[in-house]
Amino acid sequence: MTSAPPLRRGADLRVAARTVGLVKVYGRGEAAVRALDGVDLEIHAGRFTAIMGPSGSGKSTMMHLLAGLDTGSGGSVFLGETELSSLSDKALTTVRRDRIGFVFQSFNLLPQLTAEQNILLPLELAGKQPDRKWFDELVEILGITARLGHRPSELSGGQQQRVAVARALVSRPEVIFADEPTGNLDSKSGHELLDLLRRSVHQFGQTVVMVTHDPVAASYADRVVLLADGKLAGEIYQPTADSVLDALRKLGV
Template identity: 70%
Template sequence: MSAVVSDVGTRTAVEATGLVKVYGKGDTAVHALAGVTVAFEAGRFTAIMGPSGSGKSTLMHCLAGLDDVDGGQVRVGGTEITGLGDKDLTKLRRDRVGFVFQSFNLLPTLTAEQNILLGLELAGRKPDREWFDTIVEVLGLRDRLKHKPTELSGGQQQRVACARALVARPDVVFADEPTGNLDSRSGAEVLDFLRMSVRKLGQTVIMVTHDPVAASYADRVVLLADGHLAGDITAPTADSVLAALKNLGA
């Protein structure tokens, strides 16, 4: 199995500088992000948290190139994405970014293996079978590859979604409330797998969550409030995250 990359903790995977995002105009304008500057190190699991309306989902969407920004810059793997056109953005998201969403977004007519490999197939890329086998083993999916989504539990479906996000060896995986539709046991399994992908496969994961227990699986928690950075917790615990959120009025 692959070892964690040697420059973990020294290389920046994703970086935002002076990020501004405004919804609406004039008196009704809402500054979802008001000049956010933050960097995410490669090979680490970072959670983004904050009260409702703090801008955490907006930040993730801007970092991933899913939303346009109104000011500032975003760099993914050393590439500035804020100036890219639609075609180049689509290529970057396809080749260098992985996504895990609250809803699993699996195609019901395809098997687990076909769902995992679909993005590579659409991109005209052949999978690295050794890497595929490593991911499948780490995620415990070997005996589920021929099953369709309706034949899988929610936790198994989310593991398939995790494998799909990892199989292209992206610079970063963005996870948006990945345990939101799961029971506590299945949610813990998915969080274990995300953490394992960082520690054993050298992956970089950035997760938005509202759950202090989910955030405790991360190496670091970035706190937002009212579109501004409001704190940074290293080696978080559920209690330390909960206390920080209470201080923010969450």
């Protein structure tokens, strides 16, 4: 397996997504909560970025806005050169379907469909034919070739998450967003999943953004972005579990 060169601060890398002065406010008046407060952030293409922070820091809000699942109260979000806040609901739906992949903690597989049907669903909805060579390579790498005819109820949690990863990767999206992807997995399955995400970055050039609270999970990333009180609170390049844990302790976690 090829590995990407080390990612370091100031590296000259293509930007897959970015925010400019991003603000998100929930509620109004005295009850208003400023979840994000003028955040400028760049997500490097072909790299694995983890977003971390204390509870209420804005990390999940950040991911939802970057992925076009929610809209900001101010500032801008870009996917490549496309400003998401300028798009109609229909255009935004198309961007999410065609250019973004998702891996959720709860898998979000349709129970009535087989594993193969779940994987190919985004392409079917987009009216696109799958690249069968890429599909075959993907399911082999993920170790689910023999399980393609099974429905989610017939799969273990780890196998279901592998199907979800295959679904996210099959269309070769510009960015994959993973929201606490190991949250419902045992330790072994969780490490396997993180290794697969890292492999998709370093072997296939995929861009992955993951929200996690787990320092060990974050250590699989090339870069950790820290948030606190809706603002950027630091970055860690080439993180280890210990360096992430130390940074979180300094933020009062």
